[in-house]
Amino acid sequence: MSPILVYLATLVVYFFIYNIFGFGLNIQFGYAGILDFAFITFMAVGGYLYGAAALPHETPGSQIYYVLGLSWSFPLALLLGILGAGAVGALVGLIALKRLRSDYLAIVTLASGTLIYGVIGNFTRLFDGWEGLMGVPQPFTGALNLNANTFVLFFVLVSGVIMAILWFFANRLYRSPLGRAMRAVREDIDVAEAYGKNAFKLRMTAMVIGCIYAGIGGALTIAFITALAPAGWSTGETFVIWALLLIGGRGNNLGAVVGSFLVAVLFTEATRYLPAIGGNPNLIPDLRNIVIGVLLIVTLRFRPQGLVPEPKTNFFAVPLTSRVLRRVRHEEVVGA
Amino acid sequence: MPEATPVDRGTPILQLDQVVRSFGGVRAVDGCSFSIDRGSLTALIGPNGAGKSTVVNLVAGALKPDAGSIVYGGVDITGVVSHRIAGRGLIRTFQLSREFARMTVLENLVVVARGQSGESLFNALLRPRLCRREDRVLVERAIDVLDRFGLAAQRDMYAGDLSGGQKRLVELARAVMSEPELLILDEPMAGVNPALIDLLGGHIESLCRNGITVVMVEHNLEIVERICDHVVVMALGRTLATGVMSDLRSNSEVVRAYLGERLDEPTVR
Amino acid sequence: MSILWLSLGFGLVTASILALSSVGLSLQFGVTNYINFAYGAFLSLGMLLTWTLTRPLHLPFWLGAALTIPICGLVAVVVDRVVLEPFVRRGGNLLYLLIVTFGLSLILDNIMQAAWGVGFFRFAVGQGADLHLGPFQFTVAQLVIIGVAAAVMVGVHLLLTRTRLGKAMRAMSDNPALARVSGIDTKRVTMSTWFLSGCLAGAAGIALALNIVSFQTTSGDDLLFVVFAAVILGGIGQTYGAMLGALVIGVVTEVSAVYVGSAYKSDVAFLILVVVLLVRPQGLIPALGKA
Numbered sequence: 001m002s003p004i005l006v007y008l009a010t011l012v013v014y015f016f017i018y019n020i021f022g023f024g025l026n027i028q029f030g031y032a033g034i035l036d037f038a039f040i041t042f043m044a045v046g047g048y049l050y051g052a053a054a055l056p057h058e059t060p061g062s063q064i065y066y067v068l069g070l071s072w073s074f075p076l077a078l079l080l081g082i083l084g085a086g087a088v089g090a091l092v093g094l095i096a097l098k099r100l101r102s103d104y105l106a107i108v109t110l111a112s113g114t115l116i117y118g119v120i121g122n123f124t125r126l127f128d129g130w131e132g133l134m135g136v137p138q139p140f141t142g143a144l145n146l147n148a149n150t151f152v153l154f155f156v157l158v159s160g161v162i163m164a165i166l167w168f169f170a171n172r173l174y175r176s177p178l179g180r181a182m183r184a185v186r187e188d189i190d191v192a193e194a195y196g197k198n199a200f201k202l203r204m205t206a207m208v209i210g211c212i213y214a215g216i217g218g219a220l221t222i223a224f225i226t227a228l229a230p231a232g233w234s235t236g237e238t239f240v241i242w243a244l245l246l247i248g249g250r251g252n253n254l255g256a257v258v259g260s261f262l263v264a265v266l267f268t269e270a271t272r273y274l275p276a277i278g279g280n281p282n283l284i285p286d287l288r289n290i291v292i293g294v295l296l297i298v299t300l301r302f303r304p305q306g307l308v309p310e311p312k313t314n315f316f317a318v319p320l321t322s323r324v325l326r327r328v329r330h331e332e333v334v335g336a
Numbered sequence: 337m338p339e340a341t342p343v344d345r346g347t348p349i350l351q352l353d354q355v356v357r358s359f360g361g362v363r364a365v366d367g368c369s370f371s372i373d374r375g376s377l378t379a380l381i382g383p384n385g386a387g388k389s390t391v392v393n394l395v396a397g398a399l400k401p402d403a404g405s406i407v408y409g410g411v412d413i414t415g416v417v418s419h420r421i422a423g424r425g426l427i428r429t430f431q432l433s434r435e436f437a438r439m440t441v442l443e444n445l446v447v448v449a450r451g452q453s454g455e456s457l458f459n460a461l462l463r464p465r466l467c468r469r470e471d472r473v474l475v476e477r478a479i480d481v482l483d484r485f486g487l488a489a490q491r492d493m494y495a496g497d498l499s500g501g502q503k504r505l506v507e508l509a510r511a512v513m514s515e516p517e518l519l520i521l522d523e524p525m526a527g528v529n530p531a532l533i534d535l536l537g538g539h540i541e542s543l544c545r546n547g548i549t550v551v552m553v554e555h556n557l558e559i560v561e562r563i564c565d566h567v568v569v570m571a572l573g574r575t576l577a578t579g580v581m582s583d584l585r586s587n588s589e590v591v592r593a594y595l596g597e598r599l600d601e602p603t604v605r
Numbered sequence: 606m607s608i609l610w611l612s613l614g615f616g617l618v619t620a621s622i623l624a625l626s627s628v629g630l631s632l633q634f635g636v637t638n639y640i641n642f643a644y645g646a647f648l649s650l651g652m653l654l655t656w657t658l659t660r661p662l663h664l665p666f667w668l669g670a671a672l673t674i675p676i677c678g679l680v681a682v683v684v685d686r687v688v689l690e691p692f693v694r695r696g697g698n699l700l701y702l703l704i705v706t707f708g709l710s711l712i713l714d715n716i717m718q719a720a721w722g723v724g725f726f727r728f729a730v731g732q733g734a735d736l737h738l739g740p741f742q743f744t745v746a747q748l749v750i751i752g753v754a755a756a757v758m759v760g761v762h763l764l765l766t767r768t769r770l771g772k773a774m775r776a777m778s779d780n781p782a783l784a785r786v787s788g789i790d791t792k793r794v795t796m797s798t799w800f801l802s803g804c805l806a807g808a809a810g811i812a813l814a815l816n817i818v819s820f821q822t823t824s825g826d827d828l829l830f831v832v833f834a835a836v837i838l839g840g841i842g843q844t845y846g847a848m849l850g851a852l853v854i855g856v857v858t859e860v861s862a863v864y865v866g867s868a869y870k871s872d873v874a875f876l877i878l879v880v881v882l883l884v885r886p887q888g889l890i891p892a893l894g895k896a
Contacts, residue, residue, distance in 0.1 A: 035700055107878075110642070110830065114875075172464060177454030177455045178454060178455045178459075178460035192436075195448040195450075246704070297709070300692070301692070313443050314492075
């Protein structure tokens with residue numbers, strides 16, 4: 001099989017996974033206005049739990065330590081990742097969402113992220129510390145008799161289907177009365193409360209759903225690339241997700257898709273193979289982060305709605321009774 | 337909007353008893369007591385710093401009182417959080433227009449309707465037809481309300497793009513949409529032109545006629561005298577007097593504390 | 606000598622570093638009313654600039670530090686004018702300003718990493734001899750840190766109470782709208798505040814680097830949420846509260862390190878932060894009348 005095809009398929013998998021991250025952050029920020037600066041942490045929780053559950057029991061004397069080691073199948077390990085990411089998200093939300101001020105919320109998420117980063121790095125027994133998990137078995141390879149190349153193609157299908165389902169439910173949530181109430185909280189939390197909306201519960205729901213999306217993305221990541229270490233989920237990675245959502249268009253899942261294509265796939269991949277400048281291998285990633293940061297700030301400054309703005313709700317997709325419909329039509333004709 | 341329902345006029349719907357709230361040693365509300373009758377249209381007046389807005393925040397649950405009790409509809413709601421109080425039909429508006437800016441006018445109304453079963457996660461994700469069915473009823477009701485407030489043409493605009501006066505109307509329309517039993521309006525006419533004051537006044541009167549008990553914090557005594565049947569006067573965090581406007585004019589204490597200096601320039605803030 | 610006394614001494618040193626940094630953060634928050642997530646980068650900038658001036662450029666340490674501090678202040682002013690002020694002027698949602706400062710922290714961190722590299726740095730000056738003061742034991746460097754921090758706190762107090770600038774800053778912090786109509790040049794006060802905030806961050810960075818001896822481009826960010834803990838404990842935007850918060854956090858983290866191990870110092874700070882947010886979110890000294 002042509003290596004170009006495998007390379008492109010790999011990019012498509014990344015693209016799908018970043019879409020899932022984009023949807024998750026959009027549910028938190030675009031719907032409910034939650035400033036989650038630790039989004040990538042929940043990806044890591046989902047990823048590690050998936051990995052530790054999918055790996056076989058740790059080999060004594062191998063100097064590689066991790067918990068679980070259950071040799072679980074893909075769906076079971078994924079479920080564990082979902083539960084773990086959601087639970088950690090709920091825990092952080094319990095602290096962060098109590099306080100109404102958005103800067104407290106941002107501080108608590110950022111601090112929780114740093115704390116979890118340190119705990120996972122320092123407690124080697126959890127997920128092998130700073131080394132991270134490696135050699136996570138690729139799912140379906142045995143059952144479907146896949147080789148390294150056909151696995152990539154098959155995973156395009158797996159991640160694509162999961163991404164499509166998550167996209168569908170994210171859109172359904174947006175349009176639902178629940179999503180509408182979340183947006184009211186985003187717009188003005190006091191007023192929403194004054195009209196009987198339980199802002200804590202609404203934001204908590206958005207927080208946990210967003211974390212579950214992150215966890216699913218994390219599980220897919222580790223299932224695909226078979227490894228995950230703290231270096232792969234630093235605060236800078238959270239920022240890439242913020243950048244893709246805000247550049248694409250917050251409040252719009254299509255915006256998240258456009259953003260993830262431009263920022264996470266096109267821009268990151270286009271700069272990946274640039275030669276190291278001045279013998280400093282870190283310079284290109286540094287410059288890349290700087291450019292992403294500048295792009296984000298420029299977008300917020302000059303096009304805060306992003307490339308694909310949030311759509312206006314059109315209730316007239318809802319079938320109305322003939323009485324109201326007649327009047328609406330009449331107004332349109334008269335130009336009320 | 338339900339048709340005018342027979343209400344038990346005369347029985348109290350809201351009772352404050354010796355409510356106290358201080359901020360950093362300053363007693364903004366200092367033993368405030370009054371009672372609001374069901375079906376009445378009451379004005380809460382008083383000079384700046386009298387504690388009116390704090391009282392609104394205390395009643396609506398945005399602040400917790402340090403002492404005293406607040407009873408609404410026979411139930412003690414002292415210290416209950418605001419969304420629970422709203423859930424019982426006590427709705428308040430805010431001093432400045434605070435529309436949901438990036439939602440359409442129609443959405444601003446639909447979202448505040450109480451008891452939407454599509455607000456549960458299960459229904460939202462798995463029962464879209466139920467959500468649509470409910471939405472249809474709400475959208476039709478919201479269109480009716482918007483028509484009544486003359487906002488039909490603005491239906492699909494973002495609420496943030498409306499003019500100041502239109503935002504005031506949306507605020508009131510939104511409150512109506514939530515079907516309150518007791519509606520507390522915090523300076524609904526602050527900073528609007530005289531023509532709009534009349535319009536808003538008319539709408540508020542008709543709300544009351546339709547069975548909603550209304551309390552409004554207001555500085556414009558002319559409109560208070562015209563539409564309100566009861567007045568509560570506050571000064572220095574306490575209730576100074578209650579009654580009807582004409583009685584209060586003869587109350588020398590009230591005149592000294594408030595009316596004397598304010599009546600000459602009633603609308604200026 | 607008791608380990609408790611020793612850690613109490615360390616606590617005072619940490620408290621001094623935290624006091625410098627949290628007062629700088631708190632002053633800026635008070636005047637502009639939003640949190641600067643890029644603050645940690647200014648601490649790092651302070652360390653790295655001093656390192657460059659004193660190591661490759663061979664300036665004496667005191668001169669390098671004295672030059673670094675105003676440069677940090679100027680960088681803060683430039684960042685405010687070029688990046689942040691356009692968002693403040695546009696008004697609207699606070700959320701976006703927070704995202705911008707968060708993005709700024711990433712940009713500044715990566716600029717520093719590109720310029721200075723990922724290795725560890727240390728100043729030419731060491732910690733100096735150990736000195737015994739009663740039950741305490743300090744190095745010369747630590748005593749200098751405590752002395753400088755104490756002097757700066759007195760200076761900030763005098764600035765806030767005795768100078769026109771300080772009074773204007775307090776007025777803006779209490780009621781920005783009123784301050785504007787009462788003829789205060791809010792632009793000048795905002796710029797001065799950012800300058801001061803940058804200077805304090807630079808000084809705190811130098812002090813931190815002296816105390817931890819070996820540092821890298823991310824060392825400032827590592828302290829950032831300990832600083833947040835101190836600021837929130839003191840009551841956000843409250844300058845004197847920030848001093849008190851710094852003292853409490855500094856001493857508690859160092860003393861608790863005796864019992865739980867020094868690897869978990871920042872976890873202790875996080876724990877305090879969480880407890881404060883849950884129990885007393887307005888901090889030890891609540892803002893008067895801000896309800």
